[in-house]
Amino acid sequence: MDAPTTTSADSGSGGGGGWFTPRKAPPAGASTDQETPSEGRKVTPIRPVGRPERISRDREGTVPAQSAAPAAEAAPAPQYASAAGTPPQQPGPHATARPHAAQQGQGSSPAHPPHSAPSAQAPTAPRAEPTPRPAPGPEASPDARLIRRTLEEVGPDADKVTSYFYALLFVRHPELRPLFPASMDTQRDRLLKALLTAAEHADNKSVLVPYLKNLGRGHRKYGTQPEHYPAVGECLIGALTRYATTTWDQETEAAWVRTYTTISQVMIDAAAADELRAPAWWYGEVVSHDLRTSDIAVVTVRPDQPYPFLAGQYSSLETPWWPRIWRHYSFASAPRSDGLLSFHVKAVPAGWVSNALVHRARPGDVIRLGPPSGSMTVDHSSDSGLLCLGGGTGIAPIKALVEDVAEHGQRRRVEVFYGARTDHDLYDIDTMLRLQQTHPWLAVRPIVDQQAHLQLPDAVREYGPWNEYDAYLSGPPGMIRNGVDALRDIGIPVDRIRHDSVEELVATGN
Numbered sequence: 047m048d049a050p051t052t053t054s055a056d057s058g059s060g061g062g063g064g065w066f067t068p069r070k071a072p073p074a075g076a077s078t079d080q081e082t083p084s085e086g087r088k089v090t091p092i093r094p095v096g097r098p099e100r101i102s103r104d105r106e107g108t109v110p111a112q113s114a115a116p117a118a119e120a121a122p123a124p125q126y127a128s129a130a131g132t133p134p135q136q137p138g139p140h141a142t143a144r145p146h147a148a149q150q151g152q153g154s155s156p157a158h159p160p161h162s163a164p165s166a167q168a169p170t171a172p173r174a175e176p177t178p179r180p181a182p183g184p185e186a187s188p189d190a191r192l193i194r195r196t197l198e199e200v201g202p203d204a205d206k207v208t209s210y211f212y213a214l215l216f217v218r219h220p221e222l223r224p225l226f227p228a229s230m231d232t233q234r235d236r237l238l239k240a241l242l243t244a245a246e247h248a249d250n251k252s253v254l255v256p257y258l259k260n261l262g263r264g265h266r267k268y269g270t271q272p273e274h275y276p277a278v279g280e281c282l283i284g285a286l287t288r289y290a291t292t293t294w295d296q297e298t299e300a301a302w303v304r305t306y307t308t309i310s311q312v313m314i315d316a317a318a319a320d321e322l323r324a325p326a327w328w329y330g331e332v333v334s335h336d337l338r339t340s341d342i343a344v345v346t347v348r349p350d351q352p353y354p355f356l357a358g359q360y361s362s363l364e365t366p367w368w369p370r371i372w373r374h375y376s377f378a379s380a381p382r383s384d385g386l387l388s389f390h391v392k393a394v395p396a397g398w399v400s401n402a403l404v405h406r407a408r409p410g411d412v413i414r415l416g417p418p419s420g421s422m423t424v425d426h427s428s429d430s431g432l433l434c435l436g437g438g439t440g441i442a443p444i445k446a447l448v449e450d451v452a453e454h455g456q457r458r459r460v461e462v463f464y465g466a467r468t469d470h471d472l473y474d475i476d477t478m479l480r481l482q483q484t485h486p487w488l489a490v491r492p493i494v495d496q497q498a499h500l501q502l503p504d505a506v507r508e509y510g511p512w513n514e515y516d517a518y519l520s521g522p523p524g525m526i527r528n529g530v531d532a533l534r535d536i537g538i539p540v541d542r543i544r545h546d547s548v549e550e551l552v553a554t555g556n
Contacts (some may be wrong), residue, residue: 081122121215142349180293189250189301196298197246200289208238211285219277225269227370241282241306248305260419262313266326267362267372267416268315275310282306320417327364328353328415332407333386338473342395342439343404344378346386347413355381355399357450360441362416363389367400372416373399376520378442380449387415390474422518422544424450428517430542431459435502435523435529438466441474444520448481448488462490464524465502467495503532512538519545 086172107540124458124466151172169456186194201208247254257303283302329349355361357380362372376390394402407413424432424447438443441464470490482490493505502525504511519529526545533543 049121067380083501084537090286115199164390174528189247190246191306192298192301193245193248193305195293196286196290199291199293200242200286203289204239207285207289210288211281212286214281215278218281222274222277225370227368238282238285241278241309245302245305245309250497258309258312259316262316263320263417264362264419265313266317266320267364267414268370269326275314279310280304280305289473296459313496324417325351327417329415330387330415332409332411332413335409336409337404339470341404342391342473343391343407344388345391345403346388347415348386352385353387353415353418355387356364357381357446358423359418359420360443361387361418363399364414364416365399365407366412367402367406368398373397374419376420376440376443377418377446380446380453392439406556422520424446424454425516426454426456428516429456429458431461431514432516433506433512433515433533434460434462435506435517435521435525435536436462436518437502437525438471440519440521440525441478443475444518445477446483447518448478449486450480453483459489459515460485460488462488463493463506463516464490465493465495465504465521486532503528506532507536510536512536514556515542517543519543 067231167344183267271298283299283306286301286302291297329350331346331350332345334346335343336346355377359379360374360376362374364370364372373411375391378388378390391400391403391405395402403413422443433446434444436442444462444464448462451458451460462478464475464478475490477494478490482488491505491509493502495501506529512533515538517529517533519526529541534540
């Protein structure tokens, strides 16, 4: 997953080169009260984007040192999406954004048969993208200070900024509208929030650059092209200009231009490198559909091309019933010799993709899969035990981790706490108990809220000690938050706790 990129996107210093040229100060008396997007203040036209190699030459020596935000996607927000002003979750070097039904939307419907998928070289085996824990850094850079000042001002008007941003984008660039879902209800604030959040943490390069590379690779499935990035950047600047009326000036705009240019280049370079080794998406035929409960199904698909991934990772899925709407689901097994992929899907209220997969999908249906992502994977160079907390469908990636340890022939202790509200919700307990019977190093402990005096995180405190274990958490956001607190309270270092992105899980209602 760590495709090489050109160094121009990640280093260097300098000013406002690249796609943007900061506009000159507005004429005296210029009004900022326009309500119609087409009449808003425009950024100086952005020159067309070329392929990464050409851009790198054009921008040599002009890329700022700080890198940041996710961005100019013609698609929904990335996996670390969170409310503007809230930093991405950074529990430690192995933390990952891996929701089970994260909301994303882009691309086109899988209207073609599986054999018509884009041709590409066979993808190489993935590696979990690193998200190193940043060391305490120096004082914020001048650009970062200006960006944070802007965010503080527009924060109270976040909804208005979002609406204005999309209005600008679709009025000025109507050709981009088909790239988004027909309904923007669930998509509306994701892209802009992600842009603003990452921009705020522009100095956190060690975390954001790998993150942006992963985004650039993942956004290939939406049909995102290099020329789309300037359009999104132009409208981002336009929306901020409209609402940051007291703090916006030429210096601030230049800071945003530099930051966004760096963001975009990292993503474009990563996408170009990934294009050489993997398709933008895979078609997958549903080969089995096992309805475990009234709202949970185990869906198994056969990809049309080899699909390399690691246990603990996730993929994004698009169904033929809701074109351009993608959701994330964890792999429910380690890589299999037959190449099949399994997902545990729970139908949630207003969950378009989840309800389609649970209640409509049948063997023979064809869905689309994005590339694998996530870093909640097992470090096989270590002999530490694994402490796994899985709640609800969060047991899916935990099961995959257990299988992964077994396949590597290691006799590491693995302790699984399987949490549920009722016995009925322990839909995969038989599978987990069979694994326990097969592997003496595995212990599985079901924790049912309605039968126990302790909830899952509290139950973990009753066992242990856990100082020689790496912890993995997967499930609802409340369980993850409480679980992290419990694990830290009993002395597990934060850099040995791996879990899903709480922000993304909240956004999806899972």
